[in-house]
Amino acid sequence: MSWIITKYLLTAGMVVFISEVAKRSDKLGGFIAALPLMTLLTLTWLFIENQSEEKIANHAYYTF
Numbered sequence: 001m002s003w004i005i006t007k008y009l010l011t012a013g014m015v016v017f018i019s020e021v022a023k024r025s026d027k028l029g030g031f032i033a034a035l036p037l038m039t040l041l042t043l044t045w046l047f048i049e050n051q052s053e054e055k056i057a058n059h060a061y062y063t064f
Helices: 002-024 027-033 037-048 051-061
Strands: none
Touching: 002 027, 002 037, 037 051
16 A cells, blocks of 8 residues: 555656746746656556566557
8 A cells, every 4th residue: 555655656746846847947847747757657667566578568669
């Protein structure tokens, strides 16, 4: 249970960080938001949770 809470907090923290940057600089906020940060975070979660390499590869393929 604590693992899912950690995932939620880290993911939400990234969203809050990007929105705070966007308040100060539209260009920088847009640039950071355009980066595939959430996809990389999702791939990291899948890897840490010992999902199959095929599942991770499929997610990456369909995302990119």
